[in-house]
Amino acid sequence: MTLHAPNIRPIIRALDESAINRIAAGEVVERPASAVKELVENALDAGARRIAVDYSAGGKVLIRVTDDGCGMTPDDLPLAVARHATSKIDGSDLLNIRSFGFRGEALASLGAVGRLTLTSRADGHDGASLTVAGGRMGQTRPAAATRGTVIELRDLFYATPARLKFLRTDRAESQAIAEVIKRLAMAEPQVGFTLTEITEGDAPRTIFRADPQSGDFFDALHGRLSHILGRDFIDNALKIDIDRDGLRLTGYAALPTYSRGSSVQQFVCVNGRPVLDRNLLGALRVAYYDFLSRDRHPAAVLNLICDPERVDVNVHPAKSEVRFREPEAARSLIITGLRTALSSAGHRASTTVADATLAAMRPEPQDQVPRIYQMDRPSQASLGRAYAFQAPEAQGFAEAFAALPFAETPSARVEAAQADPTDTPLGAARAQVHENYIIAQTATGMVIVDQHAAHERLVYERLKRQMAETGIKAQALLIPEIVELSPSDAQRLLDAAADLTALGLTIEPFGGSAIAVREIPAILGNTSAAALLRDVLDELSDLGQSQSLQSKIEAILSRMACHGSIRSGRQMRAEEMNALLREMEATPHSGQCNHGRPTYVELKLHDIERLFGRR
Incomplete structure (x- = not known):
């Protein structure tokens, strides 16, 4: 099927700003969990120590992210929702990125496909609020607010209803949101996270809560992983802290006998950024290949730290993949570092x-019907021998026991x-x-x-x-x-x-x-x-x-x-x-x-x- 009639020259035209934003949103905001990830990462970049996320209907109806970060001034709000406007970089060096966000696309994309409201206050400034719906920006208004930012996103994809058909059930989308929060909570153990589900007619339900952990990074990470992955993981994990050739690998890796049936407990970060990079996960698999069968998977939480100029995070719209200047050095550090740690165990x-x-x-609970063992119905010969032991004229215990015939050796x-x-x-x-x-x-x-x-x-x-x-x-x-x-x-x-x-x-x-x-x-x-x-x-x-x-x-x-x-x-x-x-x-x-x-x-x-x- 042709898209235009033959022999007719198609006309090149510039798309309007609204269409551009909706197209960009298709790359940045794949599902509600993507929106949560972008908003929480913005809160972390703002220096927040506590972040609360509320959602309804799997994030399709409501997503609200509240943080206690540095906040924004009334003049900042219109710029914050403009495309490619950001406080993270100045545009002169795209290889020296030290923040989660840097493209300046997230808020503009969310405002293009949903109803977005920003309420924020910075120290020394009044609070202000701004609404963007379907790409149309309202007026900045005064608002009562504490220091920090509240971003509320309602009716996600209402401006692009076709996208709603590709979303999964509310339960599946809720699980995806929880997974995003847990990954970020493991990457930032000294920050507190709360995830709450709001259901009409019912009281809000706390899905996940992780209080800020104190101490140095390893102490904080130890406590956070114990809370998220459980005591079994942390009790059977080895501390990883290896520095070589300007690369550092930190985290915890589980013993081979604490293996999983799938890769659900494999978490890798690069400079604190959670990634799903197949090369790094492949290196993790290689490090354990000599100790696990093909149907078992290792469990690990790792953070690869390097100079930002040695890794390019601008290779994927969702920033979930990275590209190293020396990929073999990063891969080798994971393999040799983990094998050294496993050998030390x-x-x-x-x-x-x-x-x-x-x-x-352990014995079965009393409320269950007990199993019938052979001992429960002794033979007549066994009863006779038992009675003989109890009789006064019986031989001594040792002699009587030695004289008993065994059915088998x-x-x-x-x-x-x-x-x-x-x-x-x-x-x-x-x-x-x-x-x-x-x-x-x-x-x-x-x-x-x-x-x-x-x-x-x-x-x-x-x-x-x-x-x-x-x-x-x-x-x-x-x-x-x-x-x-x-x-x-x-x-x-x-x-x-x-x-x-x-x-x-x-x-x-x-x-x-x-x-x-x-x-x-x-x-x-x-x-x-x-x-x-x-x-x-x-x-x-x-x-x-x-x-x-x-x-x-x-x-x-x-x-x-x-x-x-x-x-x-x-x-x-x-x-x-x-x-x-x-x-x-x-x-x-x-x-x-x-x-x-x-x-x-x-x-x-x-x-x-x-x-x-x-x-």
């Missing part, structure tokens, strides 16, 4: 593992108490049950170790150290394999040829866009060079460098570790069990197996006593 596993174990062991080996100290982190081995689980006594409780999973991780780490020390052996192909690629793909591979050679994959140009594969990693055995190159290309395109070859090699090492580790069903002597515990304590990442599952469970004595009603 040693054998530590998340406390949620013990919590889940204790929950499984118990799957447990009990070791006499050793002289081993129990004040070590994983304690001293006391027993082995079902030829797979080691029971160890610690100074404050007990530890249950999965011997196969634990030794698998130990062997794997040992093989990786050997690979790092001696390098990866390459296997020369008798006849080099020629792979035809597109010119851009061939050049991308050749640019990374030196890194690939270090991993045992040797390539060279073979005329045109063909690549000759001379050597492949010997550990991969009989593999297709063409398929290997395409895997490497996919990762180079996605992340900027290839982890796929490294992943394949380490996957081989993981399988080798599985076959070379202590198997389930093998009985171990006390000295072997204790040696395994000591090696776990000395080996990084030994708290989880190669697939991210815990290798041990620690139960505190007071929790065990509570199970038996002794506390």
